[in-house]
Amino acid sequence: MLLDGRSVLVTGGSAGIGQAIAIGAARQGANVAINYHGDDEGAEHTLDQVRQAGSKGIAVKGDVADPKTAEEFVSTATKALGGVDVFVSNAGICPFHAFLDMPQETVERTVQVNLLGAYYMVQAGARQMVEQGRGGSIIAVSSISALVGGEFQTHYTPTKAGVLSLMQSTAIALGKHQIRCNALLPGTIETDINRDDLSDPEKRKYMEARTPLGRLGEPEDLAGPAIFLASDMARYVTGAALLVDGGMYVNLQ
Ligand SMILES: NC(=O)C1=CN([C@@H]2O[C@H](COP(=O)(O)OP(=O)(O)OC[C@H]3O[C@@H](n4cnc5c(N)ncnc54)[C@H](OP(=O)(O)O)[C@@H]3O)[C@@H](O)[C@H]2O)C=CC1
């Protein structure tokens, strides 16, 4: 299997894309630690699936916006699983809101969770990998929104561009340690993050119509690309951005 015996850490592993990546990694032989914020039931479901795959699984609750969460997640996972081989920074929020009356606290929270949270988490995971001295793979979940805008996402799209940029700079900073850093850029994937937004039938139809493959994404669509970047199949891939969007980005007309 592609990730036999590897230790894979995933932030935001209680739902959606992070949950699918965590379960997909376990099905490729990895032991898995997830971070999550509030959804105990979702975290338990992830762990059930990880254990059903025959792998070890642990969950560590905490807010990624707090730098202490990153230290605690990495040290607890290291003790339980014997190290960190793959780190997936995925946790994120997207509270849709118009630009002109955007509340300051919504902007600040979105930046704290999506950008600073990713920074602290990636840094903690990288420090552990460097100490181990056996290289590793870091994957950050950015977005198609790193490349294009959104009327109700003026606070969100800059964080996703920032996450893409973080992977480019850490690829340089960590290459000498044989740590690869890459960004995944999902298109529109049906999860809790956009349930309200996509409940508008017109918006949903529009997003589907923009997608050459003819459907919105499912969280499981991200598992294969993440496993590829995590595995030795991608051993010479670093600083890359992998769009996983059914072709939405290139579809002008
Ligand atoms: N869905 C989409 O169309 C796209 C999503 N993305 C990105 O993918 C990532 C995952 O999103 P998605 O799976 O859709 O969303 P979900 O809402 O389904 O899942 C979000 C996950 O992040 C966790 N999380 C949220 N805030 C925090 C926090 N402060 N601390 C720790 N964990 C937190 C949630 O934990 P809990 O529920 O326990 O609070 C949950 O596990 C995000 O970074 C998002 O920006 C990118 C492009 C498209």
Ligand SMILES: C[C@H](O)[C@@H]1OC(=O)[C@H](O)[C@@H]1O
């Ligand atoms: C939450 C959005 O539906 C989703 O998130 C993103 O990053 C993209 O903008 C997607 O459409």
